[in-house]
Amino acid sequence: MVKLNWESLNESSPYGLISSEERPLTCWFTTDYGVNYAVEFKADDLLPIPEIYQFVIVNINHQKSPRDVKLRQTILNLVYGFFNQCDAVLLYLCETGDDKQSQRSRLFESWFRSSPRQTDFEYLSANIRDEENIMNYVALITRTDNPNLGLIKVEFDEAVKLFTGKPQ
DSSP: OOOOOHHHHHHHOSSOOEEOSSSTTEEEEEOTTSOEEEEEEEEOOSSSOTTEEEEEEEETTOOOOOOOHHHHHHHHHHHHHHTTSTTOEEEEEOOOTTSOHHHHHHHHHHHHHTSTTGGGEEEEEEEEEOTTSOEEEEEEEEETTOTTHHHHHHHHHHHHHHHTTOOO
């Protein structure tokens, strides 16, 4: 089970993180622009991989968020804190309710790919059109030293093929 060190994360996060004892992998914070976010790492079983978690970022008050360097740094800090465990796997699915999933995907990927630690991680992504013709964007992230990296890549590829209707 992944554990987050909230004290350490707060020391290195530009925005103050409020964690929950009831939900140990969840936190909240407010940006300088008054946008309230909840971030959660939820155990997931979409792929048959141990220690896989879905990464959830929610704009609670649905306020527009301008380009905010401190938001980027806070999110990346949370991701890095999550990956203190080398076997962990992070699954990022972009929310589709407002038709802005492609923007979310591009933003998150640009944050991640421009980070100084990007070479420490394997970043796999896919675009999957669902039965309602909605494009879904998904990314899987794990450390490059994850001992299960080969299996993780195979399982991700198989899942993408399954969801795109192209099984082997």
